[in-house]
Amino acid sequence: MLGSIMRGFSAVVLLTALTTHATAQGAADWPNKTVRLIVNFGPGGSADNTARPFAERLSKSLGQQFVIENRGGASGALGLEAVMKAAPDGYTFGITPSLSLVILPHLRKTPYDPLKDLVPVSIMTDGTLVFAVHPSLPVKSVPEFIDYAKKNPGKLSWGTAGVGSFGHIMAEAVKSAAGLDILHVPYRGGGESLADFLAGVVQIHADPNTMPHIAAGKANLLAVLDRNRHPDYPKVPLLKEILPEIDYIVWFGVMAPPGTPAPIAKKFAEAIAKIAKEPDLEPILRKAALAPFGSTPEEMADSIKKDHAKFGALIKKLDVKAE
Numbered sequence: 279m280l281g282s283i284m285r286g287f288s289a290v291v292l293l294t295a296l297t298t299h300a301t302a303q304g305a306a307d308w309p310n311k312t313v314r315l316i317v318n319f320g321p322g323g324s325a326d327n328t329a330r331p332f333a334e335r336l337s338k339s340l341g342q343q344f345v346i347e348n349r350g351g352a353s354g355a356l357g358l359e360a361v362m363k364a365a366p367d368g369y370t371f372g373i374t375p376s377l378s379l380v381i382l383p384h385l386r387k388t389p390y391d392p393l394k395d396l397v398p399v400s401i402m403t404d405g406t407l408v409f410a411v412h413p414s415l416p417v418k419s420v421p422e423f424i425d426y427a428k429k430n431p432g433k434l435s436w437g438t439a440g441v442g443s444f445g446h447i448m449a450e451a452v453k454s455a456a457g458l459d460i461l462h463v464p465y466r467g468g469g470e471s472l473a474d475f476l477a478g479v480v481q482i483h484a485d486p487n488t489m490p491h492i493a494a495g496k497a498n499l500l501a502v503l504d505r506n507r508h509p510d511y512p513k514v515p516l517l518k519e520i521l522p523e524i525d526y527i528v529w530f531g532v533m534a535p536p537g538t539p540a541p542i543a544k545k546f547a548e549a550i551a552k553i554a555k556e557p558d559l560e561p562i563l564r565k566a567a568l569a570p571f572g573s574t575p576e577e578m579a580d581s582i583k584k585d586h587a588k589f590g591a592l593i594k595k596l597d598v599k600a601e
Contacts, residue, residue, distance in 0.1 A: 311342060314370045333345070408567060
């Protein structure tokens with residue numbers, strides 16, 4: 279009897295060792311074919327602006343093509359659902375703004391549980407939200423904007439990347455803090471909302487992709503939402519300097535299908551962290567109001583958990599509803 283138990287135990291140990299060895303070998307060999315990166319918002323948005331320079335450098339550094347597939351809709355939920363359902367073989371990943379993980383699930387039922395159904399890989403970039411207005415508005419500061427909005431209730435529109443986007447939360451926070459009547463206009467992504475903002479269809483925009491148009495005079499920057507003032511606009515205040523209750527960080531990162539081997543996720547994260555330190559990447563990202571980051575899977579998991587709780591409380595306080 280004891281001999282049978284020992285033989286069974288030895289078989290389990292051997293199987294575990296073989297599985298561990300095979301996983302390690304798979305990670306060592308990864309990638310050996312094209313890697314698909316599903317960006318859960320459309321072209322021209324900040325998730326896309328994060329993905330493209332990294333994908334180009336990943337292809338060079340890892341010797342295989344990293345191909346971007348934009349799959350927008352439902353504030354990023356459709357793209358992440360596709361990632362969740364993909365084979366966990368290390369050849370499909372999702373690139374998402376944190377909003378799809380830490381805000382959207384508090385507003386409506388999503389096909390994934392952000393804390394359980396996806397594997398964190400790495401935070402790639404931080405993003406700067408901009409409080410920008412169309413040049414047609416006769417305002418040069420946040421106080422002037424608040425005064426103008428109060429004198430014109432219901433006449434201003436705030437375009438965002440969608441329900442549950444950071445721009446949406448920022449819009450509701452500004453409206454609540456300053457007591458304003460402004461229409462929220464959700465789009466399928468930041469690229470679409472930016473196009474209408476530049477055309478004057480909506481007068482307010484917060485997505486990081488607005489930044490390149492400020493220097494060209496197509497948008498007026500009133501404030502930024504970030505860790506620090508933007509180096510290119512040091513005289514422009516942080517929004518929290520005027521409205522102290524509005525203070526949070528935007529980030530963009532990589533998630534993998536459930537069951538993706540940890541060694542592959544770790545190797546991918548290490549490649550991202552290495553690229554994030556390349557000196558030529560920072561100025562490219564800065565033009566799109568982004569900054570390179572590069573975290574470990576464990577650090578990303580911790581950020582998701584903390585931000586999920588933080589935004590849950592904020593959404594409840596603001597009484598934000600899915601529209």
